[in-house]
Amino acid sequence: MANLGAEVSRILSAKDRHDEIQVRECFERSLNILKEIMTISDMKGRVTEINSLSNLISDIVSPNPVLHVSRKNISSYFIPFSLRVMTSQ
Numbered sequence: 001m002a003n004l005g006a007e008v009s010r011i012l013s014a015k016d017r018h019d020e021i022q023v024r025e026c027f028e029r030s031l032n033i034l035k036e037i038m039t040i041s042d043m044k045g046r047v048t049e050i051n052s053l054s055n056l057i058s059d060i061v062s063p064n065p066v067l068h069v070s071r072k073n074i075s076s077y078f079i080p081f082s083l084r085v086m087t088s089q
Contacts, residue, residue: 002085004033004053005078011060012071027061 007030014022034054037043043050056074059067 001037001078001081004030004037005075005082007033008057008060008074008078011057012074015060023061027057030057 007026010026011023011030014020014026031054034050034057038047038050056067056069059065
């Protein structure tokens with residue numbers, strides 16, 4: 001999940017720079033990470049959450065996004081995962 005958060009952050013930065021190639025590359029990596037996450041047995045109970053994340057990320061890269069989730073809220077969601085990774089090293 002921390003890796004997914006990093007990719008989403010890269011997507012947002014690339015969108016700010018109007019770098020559509022980078023947006024697309026980060027989006028593809030995000031989809032691959034989501035697929036891997038769904039193979040983890042502990043995540044089976046979180047299918048709805050993962051699907052919501054997938055929908056949000058797809059919306060972010062859309063030319064006409066309909067969901068309005070702030071960067072702060074997106075970051076707040078992913079920060080605990082990143083902190084867990086940092087404290088486990």
